[in-house]
Amino acid sequence: MRRILITNDDGVKAKGISALIEMMRPYGDITVVAPFEAQSGMSAALTIGKPLRLTELKSEEGLKIYACSGTPADCVKMAMNQIFNQKLPDLLVSGINHGSNASIASLYSGTLGAAAEGTVYGIPSLGLSLSTHDPKADFSAALHFGKIIIDKYLEIPTSPDIYLNINFPSIPKEDVKGIKFSHQGKGQWIKEFEERKDPYGFNYYWMTGEFYNQEPEDLLADHNLVSQNYISIVPHKIDTTDYTELKRLEKLWKF
Amino acid sequence: MRRILITNDDGVKAKGISALIEMMRPYGDITVVAPFEAQSGMSAALTIGKPLRLTELKSEEGLKIYACSGTPADCVKMAMNQIFNQKLPDLLVSGINHGSNASIASLYSGTLGAAAEGTVYGIPSLGLSLSTHDPKADFSAALHFGKIIIDKYLEIPTSPDIYLNINFPSIPKEDVKGIKFSHQGKGQWIKEFEERKDPYGFNYYWMTGEFYNQEPEDLLADHNLVSQNYISIVPHKIDTTDYTELKRLEKLWKF
Numbered sequence: 001m002r003r004i005l006i007t008n009d010d011g012v013k014a015k016g017i018s019a020l021i022e023m024m025r026p027y028g029d030i031t032v033v034a035p036f037e038a039q040s041g042m043s044a045a046l047t048i049g050k051p052l053r054l055t056e057l058k059s060e061e062g063l064k065i066y067a068c069s070g071t072p073a074d075c076v077k078m079a080m081n082q083i084f085n086q087k088l089p090d091l092l093v094s095g096i097n098h099g100s101n102a103s104i105a106s107l108y109s110g111t112l113g114a115a116a117e118g119t120v121y122g123i124p125s126l127g128l129s130l131s132t133h134d135p136k137a138d139f140s141a142a143l144h145f146g147k148i149i150i151d152k153y154l155e156i157p158t159s160p161d162i163y164l165n166i167n168f169p170s171i172p173k174e175d176v177k178g179i180k181f182s183h184q185g186k187g188q189w190i191k192e193f194e195e196r197k198d199p200y201g202f203n204y205y206w207m208t209g210e211f212y213n214q215e216p217e218d219l220l221a222d223h224n225l226v227s228q229n230y231i232s233i234v235p236h237k238i239d240t241t242d243y244t245e246l247k248r249l250e251k252l253w254k255f
Numbered sequence: 256m257r258r259i260l261i262t263n264d265d266g267v268k269a270k271g272i273s274a275l276i277e278m279m280r281p282y283g284d285i286t287v288v289a290p291f292e293a294q295s296g297m298s299a300a301l302t303i304g305k306p307l308r309l310t311e312l313k314s315e316e317g318l319k320i321y322a323c324s325g326t327p328a329d330c331v332k333m334a335m336n337q338i339f340n341q342k343l344p345d346l347l348v349s350g351i352n353h354g355s356n357a358s359i360a361s362l363y364s365g366t367l368g369a370a371a372e373g374t375v376y377g378i379p380s381l382g383l384s385l386s387t388h389d390p391k392a393d394f395s396a397a398l399h400f401g402k403i404i405i406d407k408y409l410e411i412p413t414s415p416d417i418y419l420n421i422n423f424p425s426i427p428k429e430d431v432k433g434i435k436f437s438h439q440g441k442g443q444w445i446k447e448f449e450e451r452k453d454p455y456g457f458n459y460y461w462m463t464g465e466f467y468n469q470e471p472e473d474l475l476a477d478h479n480l481v482s483q484n485y486i487s488i489v490p491h492k493i494d495t496t497d498y499t500e501l502k503r504l505e506k507l508w509k510f
Contacts, residue, residue, distance in 0.1 A: 041300060043328075044363055048462055052448070052460045077444075104375060107493070120359060120362070158500065159497070161500075162497045181505045184496045205337070207301060239438070239439050241491060243438065249488075
């Protein structure tokens with residue numbers, strides 16, 4: 001029986017992870033290790049300097065659910081060390097995230113931090129995200145096309161050195177125009193903080209921000225594909241060395 | 256006058272950031288925005304869901320120091336939005352980290368998360384790390400060679416889409432064999448947790464771990480260079496798309 005590890009960054013109680021469990025149950029035995037609480041924007045962060053907790057929430061035939069007090073990447077490490085005992089699961093699926101992880105969001109994403117950690121462990125890993133932050137989002141189109149993608153993934157494996165970042169537009173399945181491979185689009189957040197004063201007169205800052213699309217004309221970039229009602233699939237590398245720049249600098253910089 | 260942003264992940268009180276301030280003062284006006292407390296292993300994590308604080312600690316001619324309650328990447332965002340007001344500094348230097356950020360540590364590193372954030376903002380960015388966790392580490396060799404590298408960096412700019420990950424061996428400067436460009440080496444942590452019981456009988460877990468070198472024979476990989484007493488410089492990309500795998504999958508996966 002295929003052994004599948006599921007995690008996310010919105011926490012074990014999020015609607016998106018329940019949708020993902022439903023989607024993945026036909027594919028094998030499911031072990032969920034997900035954060036107790038929301039861990040959005042945690043990237044591949046690890047918890048160092050304070051201890052972690054791991055709590056079993058459910059154990060039934062084909063489905064075990066644990067909550068971990070740490071980050072998404074902690075959840076994967078905890079699963080590998082304390083549950084799977086370093087024996088690899090066959091598949092890691094992270095999500096379904098409430099919110100897009102296309103473009104530069106891939107840098108900050110806890111959903112993808114967990115997928116990256118899976119890849120470091122040698123586990124075929126994917127992150128799935130739906131482009132709305134609505135906690136009551138409708139995941140039906142993501143589930144429909146998610147299964148089509150998983151079937152393909154199991155049929156034709158990807159390179160072991162990458163994880164897939166799959167972003168679904170938040171629209172009815174009839175309106176989805178197709179599934180396309182893509183690359184990480186260029187963008188950044190601007191106007192990132194809202195400044196407030198506390199009751200004692202001191203400033204504090206909420207992270208908010210507006211997404212600034214740095215290449216609206218590149219219609220094949222992942223975030224632009226999702227805006228055009230396509231599902232985008234991007235393979236991301238663990239080795240982020242820029243080999244072209246490495247060769248260029250090696251020639252130019254003499255010490 | 257050149258405007259330089261300095262941050263780190265060991266916190267504003269760490270010896271490594273004091274060493275870096277000393278190293279960088281001759282190059283321009285320094286603004287430090289660093290975490291109040293240690294934020295090791297925070298990768299490019301952002302603080303979402305709770306507000307941030309920013310406190311001025313020092314303001315003198317050519318040197319301002321602020322502490323921020325968030326992660327290293329938060330510090331860069333806070334600096335850009337609340338201090339530089341989106342006007343780019345000329346240079347961002349993160350570190351000097353107490354501990355190596357070679358090999359897979361680059362994925363988890365808060366030092367490099369801050370450098371990545373600088374690159375997203377279009378600021379030429381570098382992360383510097385010394386391969387010892389000793390809080391009283393001797394940074395004199397790092398300062399000596401760090402200045403040589405900064406001089407070269409200012410003379411011949413790197414691509415704007417990358418940040419440099421520079422790792423110094425923790426040895427006297429006479430023992431340093433040279434400075435070499437390199438690539439992110441393959442490795443992972445194993446045996447990652449120490450399990451303990453709290454006074455109430457419940458388990459908790461400290462992240463510890465052993466580094467497992469997945470390519471000891473690749474003597475040019477960054478972590479192996481540092482072990483051989485070289486300083487390694489790796490250019491890391493913000494766009495982590497695997498374009499080779501993208502083209503391969505586009506041909507193989509038909510929907």
